[in-house]
Every structure is written in C-alpha cells, then in structure tokens.
Amino acid sequence: MRAAGRLETLERWMQAVVMHPQGAEAGLRSQSARRLVPAAARHPSAVVLPSKQLSSVERLEIYAHMYFARLVEVMEAEYPSVRQLLGPAAFAAACRRFVAKHPSRSRLLNGLSAGFPDYLARTLPRTNRSGLAVDIARIERAMEDVFDAPAAEPMTAAEFAAVGEGTRLRVNPALVLLELRYPANAYMNALRRGERPRTPRPRATQVIVFRRGFQVLRREQEPEQFRLLRALVAGKSLAVAVRASIGGRAGSADRVGRRLGRWFEEWAGGHLFVK
Amino acid sequence: MTQNYESYDPAPAGNRWGLPDLGLGVGLRTQHFRHITSKWPAMDWFEIVSENFIDTGGRPMHFLDQIAERYPIVMHGVSLSVGSTDPIDFGFLDKLKALAARTKARWLGDHVCWTGVNGLNGHDLFPVPYTEEGLRHMISRVRIIQDYLERPLVLENPSTYLTFAASSMPEEEFIARLAVEANCALLLDVNNVYVTCRNHDLDPVAYLDAIPLEHVVQIHLAGHSDNGTHCIDTHDGRVIDAVWDLYGRVIARAGGRATLLEWDANIPKFSVLQQEVRKASRFRSGLREAAA
Secondary structure, eight states: OOOOHHHHHHHHHHHHHHTOTTOHHHHHHSHHHHHHOGGGGTOGGGTEEOOSSSOHHHHHHHHHHHHHHHHHHHHHHHOHHHHHHHOHHHHHHHHHHHHHHSOOOSSSSTTTTTTHHHHHHHHSOSSHHHHHHHHHHHHHHHHHHHHHSOOOOBOOHHHHHTOOTTOOOOBOSSEEEEEESSOHHHHHHHHHTTOOOOOOOOOOEEEEEEEETTEEEEEEEOHHHHHHHHHHHTTOOHHHHHHHHHTTOTTHHHHHHHHHHHHHHHHHHTTOBBO | OOOOGGGOOOBOOOSTTOOOBOOEEEEOOGGGHHHHHHHOOSOSEEEEEGGGGSSOOSHHHHHHHHHHHHSOEEEEOSOOOTTOSSOOOHHHHHHHHHHHHHHTOSOEEEESSBOOSTTOOOSSOBOOOOSHHHHHHHHHHHHHHHHHHTSOEEEEOOOOOOEETTOOSOHHHHHHHHHHHHTOEEEEEHHHHHHHHHHHTOOHHHHHHTSOGGGEEEEEEEOOEEOSSOEEOOOOSOOOHHHHHHHHHHHHHHOOOEEEEEOOSSOOOHHHHHHHHHTHHHHHHHHHHHHO
C-alpha cells in the first residue's frame, strides 16, 4: 500500500528532524529535512504550530530529546560495565553517535545495539582502555543474546554416560564463545566487586557466555578447553574435537587427557549440552 | 475491592464487541515476576507490552506462561506503527498472533500513532497529522490489520507534544471517526487526555465527551511529569487528582471498563501498584451502588 504524498512527506520530514544527532534545530536545517519541506527550515511554524508556552522548535525538541534519551537508556541497561569503564558522559556520547549512524530498523529493541561492539572497535582511539571496552562490550552483548535465546532441555547424566568417541553433541543455543584480546571477564568481575582495577595490558583470553536455566553466566576457558568446545559447537564428533583441541602441540595431549573429565563436568553443570 | 484470580468473574460488556470488563489490572513488569509467581497476588488482570515477549525464549516467556495460566492477559504494543506510510509488516502481525494465542490474550492493541518510516523505527509514539488524508490512511490500515488478526484492534490515544499545521480536525474527532469508520476498539488513556490537553491548551472534558464510549474497551491510568510549560507522559508516579476526576467522569458515563494502571519508571513494590489501582474501585463501586 502506498500512501498519498502529503502524509508521507510530513512523516519523513518529522523523522529527519527529530532523529538528527544534533537535535531538532539542526534537524530542521539538515539537507534531508529541507529537501522534503523547504520552507520549514526558516518557518517551522508552517509545519508545526507553537503552543502558548512553547515554540515550534521547542515542541519538536521534545521528541528529539526523547528519541535519543530512550535509546541511550536501553543501551545503558545493556552495557553497564562499558559505561562504567568509559564514564557516563563518554558512553552516552558513543551511544548517540552509534544510534545516529545505525538507527533502529527493527520493531523490537533487543537487537538495537547488536552492532555496538564492532562500532566501538572501529571508532574508539587505539588505546588499551578502548580495546578493553570493546571486549567488555562483546561480553555484555553476548549476555543479551543469550538471555533471549530459545530454551533447551539439558542432557541427563544417563545420556552423558552413553556418549562415545563418535558422538556429536547438541550444544545449547544459549551459548556464545568469545576470543578476546584482553582479560575482560576478570576485569568485569572486579568492577562488579566494587573495585577500581587498573587497565590491563593485552592478553588473549577465551570466554563463554551461557544460560543455565534463566541465569546468564560467563566463564573464562583454558585455550585447549575453548578449542575443544568450539569444535563441538561446529558439529565435530567428540574424537575429532579432542584432536582439534590438542592441535599437535607438545604436551597438549597429556594436559587435555588430564582435564577432559573436569571440563565436561563444568559444561554439563552449565547445561551446555542439550537433548 | 480488587478481585483475585480465583474469584475472577468478568462483568457484562458495555462495548460493541462484547469484550468483558476485566476489572482492575496493572502492567506486567520484569521487576515483579518473582513476586507474582510466588505470591499470586490479588489482581484482576495484567497487560503486557507485546514487543517485550517477542523473539525471546528465556526468562520473560517462562514467567509469562505461568502468569497467563492464572490471570487474564491483554497485549498492548508500541511498534505496530498503524499511522506509518511504510508497508504493513505482516511478519510482525504473525508474531503478535502467535503471542496472543500462547497467552490467550483477551485483546490486543497499540496506539494512534506512527513509530517510523522509510524502514526506520524511532521507538516512540509520533503524532499523526489529523487530516482527511491521514484519517483515510489509518482507516484502511486498521481494517487490513483487523482482518488479518481476526479480531478488533484496540487503539490508544497517545500523549502528544506538537500539533501539525496541516491538521484540519481536533485529535478527539480524528480518533472518534477512526473508531467508527474503521470499526476498531479504543483504549482510552485518561492520563494521555490530560497531558495532551495541557500541551495543546484544550479542554479535557470536551475531549472525553467526543469519544464514542461504546468503542472503549479499556482505560489507562498513569502518572506524568509536569514541566510547567508542558507535561510528559512519564508513567513514573501516582495518578494525579485531576486525572482521577476525569476517570470518574468516564466511568459515570460509560459504566465499568477494564481499567489498568501503568507505572514504567521508578517502578515501586507491587503492593504500591495494588494500592494505587484500588483507588479506581471507589468510582466503580459508586456505579454498583447506584445500580443497586
């Protein structure tokens, strides 16, 4: 269905004005708004009437303010540790720039900031603090995704007992594997304890984010443990996944052999494998 | 008094679809999930924000499924964007239908507004220009949506903060004509009437008098922020006396209507919501006494 011109023009114009990152006044002067309703840049009252108390621009500013305030508020709830690390003002500014560059195209808010970690990676200055913020953003984004993932029933002890070398395990859809450049999970834990940790130097870490029941959890993994899990997630059989985990490295086979039982115990306790 | 779910007994309807007066309800918010599913408190019904339960498979649906087994559920959305000039999103309607079936929703609705155009979503309730063109556009969209959903759409009057110069009729006339000509149901938000009338220097009583009450199946009550120069529909506090007075006028004219308290920011304990929504019962009990 195509609507007639005037209504469509007004809606596109208002959207261009109130979604402008510098506010409604700048939005009125923007090329996209002027192209739609040229007269409104100089005479906004030709499109929006003033009230007794507020000018036409002030009335548009209410919507412009609410647009960004609402979306920043959503992102504050999703990225509390990134906000803590960057500081509230810098975080809000980053959110506004992100929303201006990547406005929502979904009717739901839960995917609004899916691209925020990558956006931070592209736009923040190349410092250890920024790199850490990007890694923490990846963890917090994964926590959101895992929260919304479909529920699945975990394998029972009897089902685990029947697992053989050729078994391909089904992995919980509420599981995300992350390879990070910084010890971001440990840093987040320190923030949650109320500490003010120093920015760490780069150190590759492997983190899993998963949901056990309705609790979202995150754990750092040993490198071989992470490789094994990644292979299982990719659908490899247990035997192939173990070989991928060892990877021909000296000493790895012994280490994996000694720890395999404990790793599976941890993963089973976390409901990482499902029926 | 507020009924609990065990004594729930929908009153006869006073609207053209026969939709029941569900009594007094509150918006279902995550902060109260555990309280509700452990105490099963006295409350006639709950309203959900539809979008909060779409494309999520974890905790929200776990709690909603339990709550929907014990209380009537009404779905109230914020992104159907009925007034938008973008194409209707039938995939989204499918999701609404599925959620309505799963929760046995008594009805579902959204707002007289648009939320985005050109594929974008502002996640806000933008005002429609109240023109003949806008009205024809919304009527045709509401008819299509109702046909697809196979049930009346319950549309709410939004709080508005600006007036388009192009508007050729007052908001209440636009909504009244939309309801009658599209044959849709209305959710009359009495707080929004107050906020809108403050922002546009209008008379809220005249606004209410213009609304066809036989189309009203539900009423909203909420708190708002008064900034002096304008009011914002913040849903962050108690209902003010002036809004209660307007509610009393509507109930006196319309009779019992499913009434819901919205409280979405600075959300208090569930018991505070119960106390606040119970205030509505004095208007409703006045009706019962008058009828006795």
